[in-house]
Amino acid sequence: MSTWTTVKTSTAPVGPSPTAPAHPDVLEVREAPRADLRTDGLSLGYGESVVVQALDLQLPAGSVTAVVGPNGCGKSTLLGGLARLHAPRAGAVLLDGRDLARMRPRDAARRVGLLPQSAEAPDGLTVRDLVRYGRHPHQGLMRQWSPEDAAAVERALVAADLLPLADRPLDTLSGGQRQRAWIAMVVAQETDVVLLDEPTSALDLGHQLEVLALVRTLATQGRTVVLVLHDLSTACRSADHLVAMLDGRVVAQGRPASVITPDLVRELYGVEAVVLTDPVTGAPVLCPTGLSPR
Amino acid sequence: MSATAPAPPAPASRPVVPPPGTWRLAVAGRSVLLERRAVLVVAVLSVLVLVAAAASLALGTARVALVDALPAALGHGEARDVLLVQRLRLPRVVAGLLVGGALGVAGVLLQTLARNRLATPDTVGLDDGATAFAVASVVAVPTSLLPSAAALVGAATAAALTLGLAGGAGRRGYRFLVVGLGVGAVLGAGTQLVLARAPVDAANLAFPWTVGSLSARSPLAVAVLGAGLAVALPAAVLLGRQLGVLRLADAVASGLGSRVRRVRLGVIATAVLGAGLSVAAAGPLGLVALLAPEIARKAAGPRAVPVVASALAGALVVVVADLLGRTAFAPVEVPVGIVTALVGGPYLLWLLLTTRTRRTL
Numbered sequence: 136m137s138t139w140t141t142v143k144t145s146t147a148p149v150g151p152s153p154t155a156p157a158h159p160d161v162l163e164v165r166e167a168p169r170a171d172l173r174t175d176g177l178s179l180g181y182g183e184s185v186v187v188q189a190l191d192l193q194l195p196a197g198s199v200t201a202v203v204g205p206n207g208c209g210k211s212t213l214l215g216g217l218a219r220l221h222a223p224r225a226g227a228v229l230l231d232g233r234d235l236a237r238m239r240p241r242d243a244a245r246r247v248g249l250l251p252q253s254a255e256a257p258d259g260l261t262v263r264d265l266v267r268y269g270r271h272p273h274q275g276l277m278r279q280w281s282p283e284d285a286a287a288v289e290r291a292l293v294a295a296d297l298l299p300l301a302d303r304p305l306d307t308l309s310g311g312q313r314q315r316a317w318i319a320m321v322v323a324q325e326t327d328v329v330l331l332d333e334p335t336s337a338l339d340l341g342h343q344l345e346v347l348a349l350v351r352t353l354a355t356q357g358r359t360v361v362l363v364l365h366d367l368s369t370a371c372r373s374a375d376h377l378v379a380m381l382d383g384r385v386v387a388q389g390r391p392a393s394v395i396t397p398d399l400v401r402e403l404y405g406v407e408a409v410v411l412t413d414p415v416t417g418a419p420v421l422c423p424t425g426l427s428p429r
Numbered sequence: 430m431s432a433t434a435p436a437p438p439a440p441a442s443r444p445v446v447p448p449p450g451t452w453r454l455a456v457a458g459r460s461v462l463l464e465r466r467a468v469l470v471v472a473v474l475s476v477l478v479l480v481a482a483a484a485s486l487a488l489g490t491a492r493v494a495l496v497d498a499l500p501a502a503l504g505h506g507e508a509r510d511v512l513l514v515q516r517l518r519l520p521r522v523v524a525g526l527l528v529g530g531a532l533g534v535a536g537v538l539l540q541t542l543a544r545n546r547l548a549t550p551d552t553v554g555l556d557d558g559a560t561a562f563a564v565a566s567v568v569a570v571p572t573s574l575l576p577s578a579a580a581l582v583g584a585a586t587a588a589a590l591t592l593g594l595a596g597g598a599g600r601r602g603y604r605f606l607v608v609g610l611g612v613g614a615v616l617g618a619g620t621q622l623v624l625a626r627a628p629v630d631a632a633n634l635a636f637p638w639t640v641g642s643l644s645a646r647s648p649l650a651v652a653v654l655g656a657g658l659a660v661a662l663p664a665a666v667l668l669g670r671q672l673g674v675l676r677l678a679d680a681v682a683s684g685l686g687s688r689v690r691r692v693r694l695g696v697i698a699t700a701v702l703g704a705g706l707s708v709a710a711a712g713p714l715g716l717v718a719l720l721a722p723e724i725a726r727k728a729a730g731p732r733a734v735p736v737v738a739s740a741l742a743g744a745l746v747v748v749v750a751d752l753l754g755r756t757a758f759a760p761v762e763v764p765v766g767i768v769t770a771l772v773g774g775p776y777l778l779w780l781l782l783t784t785r786t787r788r789t790l
Contacts, residue, residue: 220683244686251680259731263448271674272686276667279462280453282445302449324685 169196170246170327170359172217176226179209179216185224186212188383194376196327196359199350201374203367205404209383210363211252211332217361218249218330230328244272248326250317252333256305262316263301266291269323291323295349311342318349328359335369347373367404371395371418379403395419401427450732467735470728474741481745482526485752486518490759521643524651525751525765526744528643528707529717531658533743534665534736535703536718537725538696541672541734543605546780549718550584550704553609557616558587559708560638564620567635568627576638577653577709584705587612588697641714641766643751650710657706661699662740668695669736676734714766716773717746723780 172194179187186209194200194217202210215221217228219235228235235243248269256265269291270284292298295315305313314334321329334350335343350373354360364370370377371391379387379394381403387394392412400408400421409422445460447453452463479499486498493501493510500506501514502522536549543553550556562583563576587609595608620639624632637646671692675682682689707714721743725735728742747765750772754763 215680218680218684220680240683240688241686244684247684249680249684251678251684254678254681257676257731264732265677267448268674268677268681268685276670277459277461280445280447280451280455280460281458285445285447288448321684330684 169357171196171229171231172247172328172359172361173229174217174226175229177213177216177228178224178226179212179221180224181212181221186383187216189226190383190385192378192385192388194328194359194361197354197357198375199354199360199362199373200376200378201362201364201370202378202380203364203370203403204380206365208380208403210380212383213380214249214330214332214361214363215251217328218247218251219243220249220251241272244324244326246326247328247330248321248324249330250321250332250334252336254317258306259304261302261304262297262308262319263288263292265305265316266297266301266319266323269320269325272324287323287325291319294322294352295319309342310338311345314338314342314346315349318346322353326358328361329353330361332363333365334362336365343369367395367400368421371421372413372416391419392417395421405429464729464732467729467733467738470725470735470738471741474725474728474738474745478526478741478745478748481748481752482522485522485525485748485755486514488752488756489518520648520651521646521751522748524643524646524654524710525748527651527654527658528711528714529721529743529745529747530740531654531661531703531707531743532714532717532747533721533725533739533741534658534661535700535707536743537722537734537736537739538665538668538672538703539700539718540722541676542693542696544676545603545606546719546723548606548609549716549722550700551713551715551718552613553591553606554587554611554613554616555584555701555704556708556713557613557620558583558585558590559705560713561616561620561623562586563638563709564635565623567638568623568631576647577650577706580638580709581701581705583616584701584708587616588701592697638708638712640764641712641769642764643711643747644762644764646710650706654706654710657702661702662736664695664699665703665736665740668692668699669734672696672734712766714747715770716777717743717750717769720746720769720773720776723776 174190174192177187177190177192178185190213202213204210212221216223219240222236230246235247266288270287273281273284292301295318297312297316297319300308300312305316308316318331318334321331331350335346338346347369350360350362354375362370362374374391377388377391377394378385379399386402387399395410397408397410400406400410405427407424407427409424411420411422413420445453445455447462450465452465452468454461454463483495483498486502487493487495491513493514497506497510498514501510502519504511504515532550535555539548539550539553540546559580560583562579566575566579590612591605591609594612595605624635624639627635671682671687674685674687675689675692679689704718722735722739724742724746725738729735729738746769750768751765754765754768757763
């Protein structure tokens with residue numbers, strides 16, 4: 136998994152650079168430029184209701200951040216806000232100090248990639264067809280398939296370990312393979328920030344680990360990876376940084392081992408739990424013992 | 430997850446590998462990717478459209494040899510043939526081609542936007558709106574340009590009503606469809622009301638807009654449709670690229686940098702243009718906008734939104750249906766709208782009965 140790396144063909148001023156090499160060296164080892172993603176007093180909402188309230192958050196580059204919290208706490212809305220799906224009510228999402236909402240959608244999409252939960256592919260579409268869509272923000276009417284596109288799609292397929300399956304229709308794959316194909320689409324987008332909404336839900340344990348291994352690779356390449364996870368145990372195992380949300384506010388954040396306490400679990404979920412330490416990874420392990428008395 | 434490193438590339442002149450099944454044309458940093466299957470489908474459909482057009486020009490009460498039909502349309506050959514073909518049949522075939530093309534484009538755009546193959550201009554009320562306004566305009570002030578303009582306004586009104594009441598087309602395709610059915614029913618009733626209350630002469634004048642027929646249509650309305658299609662088809666091809674990602678989900682498209690709202694607006698506007706002007710030219714043609722994209726998708730596969738193939742399939746369906754209606758029961762002429770409904774109806778039923786679980790476009 137560690138043999139491929141990201142090659143950024145253009146840095147800083149986003150846009151096709153005329154001086155970019157025509158044929159990027161696929162093996163060139165270069166770390167992705169680290170993105171500085173943060174929110175500044177960010178409020179998000181639908182209609183009358185405010186779902187995320189005045190959030191100041193910094194999302195560390197090169198690591199996996201998991202946003203956790205009970206249903207309806209605003210974690211998916213926050214992810215949508217980071218991905219420009221929802222316009223901020225107040226405040227802003229800042230990428231390297233620039234307001235994401237003021238960037239051209241295409242430019243923003245070259246820096247921030249998103250895999251939402253509801254994604255669905257037309258019947259018969261192959262893995263490679265899907266991954267090719269990841270190049271959309273890099274392409275144009277007169278730039279439909281550049282050398283960079285070819286290289287990026289190939290790299291994404293390798294990263295997701297899908298090269299042997301590249302020409303199979305998505306509907307013939309297992310759930311885990313299909314999910315990796317969707318993530319590969321976002322990988323082919325070659326963004327510094329990758330946002331994934333519940334990437335492991337509806338997958339069995341083996342497939343979850345497949346997907347999480349891919350997620351880990353993305354972070355080791357220097358990307359800012361943000362996951363929304365409803366399962367706290369998965370979050371503890373897979374994330375370097377936890378953001379715990381309740382009622383649209385962040386109630387705790389930091390390394391899982393330092394954040395997860397019985398008090399926090401009670402506050403978030405109304406559940407009594409014993410927190411142990413994983414003998415292998417040192418991550419906290421949750422043993423729920425029952426509902427908290429009301 | 431073991432991964433092998435990609436083979437070390439040779440520096441400089443390494444050729445770009447296009448995705449399987451595509452041709453890549455590249456000049457000076459610009460590149461265009463052509464799906465081989467799509468190109469093949471467009472070529473085959475073009476030939477079929479030409480053959481159907483030639484047959485339609487040649488066949489009828491007075492016959493012209495099939496091979497002479499297309500030259501005669503261009504003014505070559507015997508004077509009798511040229512007169513027959515150019516004066517009598519060509520306007521009708523041209524109207525059929527344009528109407529079919531416009532409906533095919535409008536259909537594929539709306540279906541893809543709503544992620545529902547039943548969401549076509551006729552099912553979501555655009556045709557009904559166009560018909561109602563065209564009929565009302567003819568009954569009120571019978572002038573020649575007005576039906577086109579009125580049909581366009583009618584289709585736009587229906588689209589606005591449907592979209593407004595359904596709260597958008599994207600996320601809730603089924604709702605868009607159901608509301609569209611309701612809006613269409615109301616506007617259809619409006620047409621009936623106008624016809625019932627109008628004086629007999631005016632109602633007779635307006636009647637052609639209520640049945641889809643290519644017989645003795647206004648040349649001006651056909652010309653306006655031609656101009657509209659000249660705008661709508663390129664717009665649809667551009668929108669088709671964006672719709673390709675919008676098919677996956679609105680959020681995916683946004684994440685990939687697509688301006689979802691703008692694309693949606695463009696799709697609706699283009700569908701209104703195509704459906705409205707085609708109703709003005711030939712009245713409502715049932716199910717063409719459903720059949721044409723279906724044929725195109727089956728033939729071209731799921732990779733891209735088959736805009737051009739749908740236009741060609743629509744032209745083919747309308748020209749063939751009109752030919753059948755004209756010749757099958759001669760001397761009685763069956764309006765093309767009835768033929769397309771007769772063929773399309775059973776197909777629609779088959780579609781509804783055989784569609785397992787949910788199929789996405």
